[in-house]
Amino acid sequence: MKKLYFGSDYQEGMREEILARLQETNRIPVSGYGTDDFCASAIAKIKTACKAEDAEVYFLSGGTQTNETVISSLLHDYEGVVAADTGHVSLHEAGAIEHGGHKVLTVKGIDGKLPAEGLREYLELFYADANHDHMVQPGMVYISQPTEYGTLYSLGELRALREVCDTYHLPLYVDGARLAYALASSANDVTLPLLTELADLFYIGGTKCGAMIGEALVIRNKTLLPHFFTSIKQHGALLAKGRLLGISFVTLFTDGLYEACGAHALQEAEKIKNALKENGWKFYLETPTNQIFTVVENETLKQLEEHVVYSFWEPYDETHTVIRFATSWATDPEDTEQLIRLIQEYRPE
Amino acid sequence: MKKLYFGSDYQEGMREEILARLQETNRIPVSGYGTDDFCASAIAKIKTACKAEDAEVYFLSGGTQTNETVISSLLHDYEGVVAADTGHVSLHEAGAIEHGGHKVLTVKGIDGKLPAEGLREYLELFYADANHDHMVQPGMVYISQPTEYGTLYSLGELRALREVCDTYHLPLYVDGARLAYALASSANDVTLPLLTELADLFYIGGTKCGAMIGEALVIRNKTLLPHFFTSIKQHGALLAKGRLLGISFVTLFTDGLYEACGAHALQEAEKIKNALKENGWKFYLETPTNQIFTVVENETLKQLEEHVVYSFWEPYDETHTVIRFATSWATDPEDTEQLIRLIQEYRPE
Amino acid sequence: MKKLYFGSDYQEGMREEILARLQETNRIPVSGYGTDDFCASAIAKIKTACKAEDAEVYFLSGGTQTNETVISSLLHDYEGVVAADTGHVSLHEAGAIEHGGHKVLTVKGIDGKLPAEGLREYLELFYADANHDHMVQPGMVYISQPTEYGTLYSLGELRALREVCDTYHLPLYVDGARLAYALASSANDVTLPLLTELADLFYIGGTKCGAMIGEALVIRNKTLLPHFFTSIKQHGALLAKGRLLGISFVTLFTDGLYEACGAHALQEAEKIKNALKENGWKFYLETPTNQIFTVVENETLKQLEEHVVYSFWEPYDETHTVIRFATSWATDPEDTEQLIRLIQEYRPE
């Protein structure tokens, strides 16, 4: 039996439609640095999908890069970004935010989410502190949808966060590295236009959702980030051949491909979750998206890993481990079937 | 007549061999962040080409990104990078080097090159200055091969620079954004192994030399940049799907493709240079690579630009302008023929 | 009754001996930037006091400035500083460390101290994390002696921290903003020579311990921070009239003045602590130095604050508040007497 890959959602290349488009357009000469027509079309399509004709859209290459460029550009020197302690910017960006000069101000997350009440409490305490002028000022709020734990903010939760942001005049930025898997979830009630309305800026993840590379940053209010082209260049984030990003996104936003990428992953994830449930596996966390967290007995794990690639998440206790299975736009339904057979075979006693 | 594109060497997509390889490998699941086998093979091939089995090789996405990541990682806080005043890091990186905390210390360039004598003089004056402890310390030297003006360092010039660097214990870094066009030049005597030997680190440009994206950084001495993987991540330069870069470079370094990319561009450039000479066009600068700088009368330019896309370089005088034609791995010989016809038609009187 | 000042240890000017020395030397012309003989004498005296003739000593103006200059100079780009979550660098430096590009990696403090076990556990977890190359690398350890809560590391605790630092090759830096008050404490067993031996570098606080301004940084190993003079200049921390710092420290380290400053503060603090105990006031934390934390009923506090300036620390519960009284080298024993009378008058029922 060949080895199964459920380790992540960035282990295959790109949707074949994008490859085809790259091939068709390969010898067409265009201008550089994202000033080409592919980018222009992609921008137009994204604005339409977001119902935000006045927005600005920029393409960058990856999530950490987008986060650090946005955060560094948006904040004053004396400001930091408020995030859940489990946020990507808090933990897994190798200090990119701090390298740009800014502190990540952490609030205790719940299932990966920044709770509106936690945010409000943090801000109240901050401004009540007599020494707050000696501290980093909160300058913006960062969340991810879905979160690093595969969970989702409901529309109500997002509105509550927005309200706190409004009270304290803080821009709200949403990291959508896996946004396709949020949008496709049956549990989701935050559509792209609603997200555009509630966030000041957010990015639509390409790398993990069907493209080889690329994230599309949507800025609702054009005046928020002046000279952002120069900022992108300064952060080493400007591709000479911006066409790669334009072609990828124009394809993803044609004929519902981005939605299809999300839907496929969720359909496969659903099968796996059902199998886990039916076979008595323990969930570490219930998630409505493409990331599945389950608790496995360590001896079982040793046998399992001969057949399937998964993500190690964290130790659960002395004898168990939390692991993650991820599906994606690329998951082969036959692989899902095989994984389900393993789930049955290694069911906990 | 369709419009001709000689504006830059990044206006088309990628060599078809790379596209084909992307297609073949698209559904093969591999690990992320450049830990895949494509990258491993590419690294092995590049080390062989450089005759440097002990070197380290990393893949990044673009030139400015590579420069800022390297320079920021290599320098101490109190140090700056010495470069020609016309260097890419000096002028056209939107302050990426300074954003990383470092000053670019400029020395007057000659035809885009940093002269060894100019470098030595700068360093002598620096250390003779009684106040030099109040100034940014020179910490490394940056040059580009070919330069931003399409010129080349000869082996003798490079050895002279190396000697100055040795005297002052300065690492020498070479920006090879267009390296294929240096290596293929009949005027070049700096082979890849010689470059590896003389530079402490340098990058082999992919973006402008046949790939859609990607630069391969070669570090001769493994200990020079500890934890460089983390630095790449911190600079937002780590692709989740590093396979894109691995596949691109393994292809470019198979069956002499990188050399072929360079050779093709230079062959087309040679035809254009000859046509310019034969038809009495004035060269702004004689270049042995794929960039051609010519001085055009402004009225002629207006007519010319209806037929051909070129790069505006700078005003020459009241009535003339310096423009650049660039060939590349993608230049269609039929387009070259058409451009030559325009060169004949608009020959200066 | 005049108002009593027990709000902080930086509310008066400087020891009169320093003022006298400033007056005597005022018109003596000397060279700038700390190259004068006063600084040279101060350095010699500090080395002798530390029993570290091979150390390097530099003078800076304040605590945050010293911390950010040291930390920024000591760390590589990809590294952060590990500190207790209550550390000054973690909370009250307005992002100075992050502005210099580095993350503060926090470990849960106990009574203001970074526990060796907590540090070891953090480091073990860090290196056990499969993703640690995507995270900020721990590059040094920061502690303060006494801590921000007035507590002290014992020799045993410091040796335990040193051992963890040795295991992980991390330099240990000690913030001694209030070091005089540690050295003078009867509970202290970490002498200046022992501190020099156990820390890689630390600073002897002047601003809060008898001087108007100034901190003396002691670096045990001269090679640790090359070109540190230039780093000081770069951080805007180099005084043209370095004599101010030299004169202050040469005076503090003559005839035991620094010890005397500490001893006086502790003697006054002792009286206050005894009065609090005898009168049934609740301690928030028992401290062996010049900072005293007590829990006061809110109605009492309103009356108290008409007579005495204290520091608000934090709310204790609905009806009580934690406040801080601080003594210093400048505390007038008559004021202490008056404060004790208030302590008696407002004793909790």
Next chain:
Amino acid sequence: MKKLYFGSDYQEGMREEILARLQETNRIPVSGYGTDDFCASAIAKIKTACKAEDAEVYFLSGGTQTNETVISSLLHDYEGVVAADTGHVSLHEAGAIEHGGHKVLTVKGIDGKLPAEGLREYLELFYADANHDHMVQPGMVYISQPTEYGTLYSLGELRALREVCDTYHLPLYVDGARLAYALASSANDVTLPLLTELADLFYIGGTKCGAMIGEALVIRNKTLLPHFFTSIKQHGALLAKGRLLGISFVTLFTDGLYEACGAHALQEAEKIKNALKENGWKFYLETPTNQIFTVVENETLKQLEEHVVYSFWEPYDETHTVIRFATSWATDPEDTEQLIRLIQEYRPE
């Protein structure tokens, strides 16, 4: 004969009036971080002197510190500061501006001054450059009054600069490290109120003009630098005992002391300049302030330096050197007499 000191204007301590005030106030307890009454009075007096009741005034410790804090706070990430190539920020701040993330964009200075025409030309060329979005955007203008060469901007020159700044919406910042020596010059027509009107912000130098330490930053428009207190803290520039700066400046701005400091230095400088002229010494540059640049034969210099401390400026030719004599608020007229005798004795043949 005792050695004469004309090496700089920071070789003595402080005006005795300040020392006296420090002594009188030494034991008065006040609040920290510049929130004390001495600072409040100093601010009020400075506003009155500037005829700018709506301005904001902050105290910092030194020139480089003030420059880097202001520039880092004022600029967006993508912007740099335009300055003369001989400006202090360009050369002698050890990369403080770049450490804060910003490029110094240099324009050729004339006698230390940034010419309005040079500035305009630079800006025109910048915006005419098709690639200017790939370059650091000019974000503010820096000049010094007097300049590093002791020269002065006339009111006309300053107005011309202001006009260019207005055209391009650039704040104008004036480094007044030696401002007392500008204000006292008979050649000066830029009064403090006029400077306040024409600059967006500037600082009144204390360190070189009568104080031991301290610079007073005047910001005409309060909204220009929000949260600047926090920025000062972040840059390690906030003194716990801000009283030192408050007392220094309230004294300097009482009874015309600041003017007196300037006037004394200029009177002594005038005597020296006359002596140099009368005795046929060559001026390197004619200056209307306290810095005097003269060209000395190298053999003469060897003899001279046995009697007098001067500043080495730069080699003039094979056999001559440019040196600087500086007078200050502290120059002893008897020392001036002695220097004049040396000037007579060593007159060029």
